[in-house]
Amino acid sequence: MAQLWGGRFTGSINELAWNFNASITFDKRFLEVDVRGSKAHASMLAKQGIISEEEKEQIVNGLDSILQDVIDGKLEITTKYEDIHSFLEANLIDRIGDAGKKVHTGRSRNDQVALDMRLYARGEVEHMSELLRNMLNCLNGIMKDNLDTYMPGFTHLQKAQPVTLAHHIGAYYEMFKRDLLRMKDIYNRMNYCPLGAGALAGTTYPLDREYTAELLDFFGPTLNSMDSVSDRDYLIEFMSALSTIMMHLSRFSEEVIIWNSNEYRFVTIDDAYSTGSSIMPQKKNPDIAELVRGKTGRVYGDLMSLLTTMKGIPLAYNKDMQEDKEAFFDAVDNTSNCLTLFTDMLATIKFNKSAMEKSAMMGFTNATDAADYLVNKGMPFRDAHSVIGKLVLYCIDKNCSIDELAIDELKSFSEMFDSDIYNAISLETCVNKRLTIGAPSPDAMKKVISINEEFIKNYSLK
Structure with missing residues (x-):
């Protein structure tokens, strides 16, 4: 068992307690960022004269060699170590000796x-931003190709008024656009460097925290050492945004x-994003869409898990906070x-334009326009509403659309109908x-598509 502590202890830790306490099985994905942070810290220590330039070079080269060996499969991260930090430090000391003890x-x-x-x-915020940009580009492409693809718009899952596929898809564009803008907000709030905060009260060493922040591309250092180590609100904010993305995807x-x-x-749906039935040969199931819908609840659960973990923790750091990682990793991964799979599925999906248009015709989505036609002829709206309601009931009995009725049939409901009604309600x-x-x-829609293209062209996370 390799650990960074022990001088205070005379006995060994219980094996079950060790495994319960350890985080190496999941925080090993921090390897690259831990190396990067340690290299920056060593560079700052050398700049401040706390360690020598030679020691810094040894540390930096040693860390790079460990990272490369793990990538190449020459060095394995095992449960012998408590966490990724003890893994790196122990291996660094093995490779460069006493200089490694100074990192x-x-x-x-x-x-x-x-x-x-x-x-x-x-x-991950940067990666999620790219995925959202891909989604927006896909959606905007569908919008451009379907300006005259007519379909029913719905309320209460009932056909309401005619729209186009471009317009319907445009609603999702706006949702995912806001998701992308949330990434920018999160980035701007989280991009401050906590290194140098120490355990909770800073340190007596003359650290240059601004320099460390600059090396790691942060806006600057965090301004309270207790807050630096004891809050994860930026994760909660990010996971909340992920939950919103999943809600939109669902x-x-x-x-x-x-x-x-x-x-x-x-x-x-393209065959690449569908599955069949083990017993019913005719089936082609939308499994990817169903799994996306199902995994939404899982991401919600990850958010609630972290919120619950953080709600009763006094300042400053407590071991409870180790529970932030698995929930966060799970939310990000899912x-x-x-987002990747749904975007790829959407890019290959085929839209049945004739079925959409027929559905709009048979759903009386032009009923409101028919009422407006009578209003424009001088009929009070409430009377027009009643006339068209009766007309729709008549069409339901005949299993036809309003457009299919002869002018004499229309006039039987109101003499205000004339031959121009057919064009008015097309x-x-x-x-x-x-x-x-x-x-x-x-x-x-063309104006909106142009606005969308400018938005994507000019969007920057930083």
């Missing part, structure tokens, strides 16, 4: 862990699942996988006359 000067494992988590989380998945059903047939007219920004007409 921890002016540093506590508390601020070392806090630094690793910030560096790792920052990298809603989208639900629609893909519905659209893929035999009753709708709006989409055909959201990343779901899907094209219903959509195209909605010209305000944010509405589904092609002219309005």
Whole structure:
């Protein structure tokens, strides 16, 4: 058992207690950021004259060699070590001797862990931003290709008014756009360096925390040493944003699942993102969309786990906080996988435009426009609403759409109907006359698509 402590103890720790306390099985993914942080710390120590330049070079080269050996499979990270920090320090001392014992000067494992988590989380924010950018590019491409793909818009899962696929997809664009903007907010709040905070009260060594922060691309050092090591609100904020991303993915998945059903047939999912049945040969199941929907609850659970862990911890560091890692890693891994797979599935999906248009026609989505037609002829809206309601009931009995009725049939409900009604309630007219920004007409959508392209072009996380 390799540990960074022991001088205070005369007996050995219980093996079960050791395993319960250890974090090497999951914090080993901190290897690269721990190396980076330790190299920066050593460079700062040398700059301040706390260690020599020669010792710094030994430390830096030793850390690089350990990292490379792990990558090459020459060195294994095992449960012999308590955590990734003891693994690195023990192997560094084995390789370079006494100089390796100086790498921890002016540093506590508390601020070392806090630094690793910030560096790792920052990298995940950057990665999530790229995945969201990919999603937005995919969505904008679908919008550009479907400005005149008519489909029903829904409320309460009931067909409501005609829209276009571009307009419907544009709603998800706005959701994921806000998700991307949340990444920028999180980055700006979390990007401060806790290294140098010590266990909780700083250190008597003359550290240059601004220099360390600069080496690690932080905006600057954190300003309270107790807060630096004892809070994980930036993780909670990030995981909350991940939960929101998953909520948006889950809603989208639900629609893909519905659209893929035999009753709708709006989409055909590529074989690469579908599975079959072990007993029913005709089945083609939307498993990826269903799994994305299912994993949403898991990410929610990760967020609740960390919130619950943090809610009763007094200042400063407590071992409870070791529980931040597995929940965070799980949330990041699942959201990343779901976002990647869903974007790839969406990029290969085929939209059945004729089925969408037929569904809009048969769903009386133009009923509101028919009422507006009568209003424009001089009928009070409430009376027009009643006339069209009766007309819809008549069409349901005949199993036809309003457009399919003869003019004499229409006039039996109101003499105000004339031959221009057919153009007034065509899907094209219903959509195209909605010209305000944010509405589904092609002219309005083209403006939005242009805004989207500028947003992606100019977006920067930093």
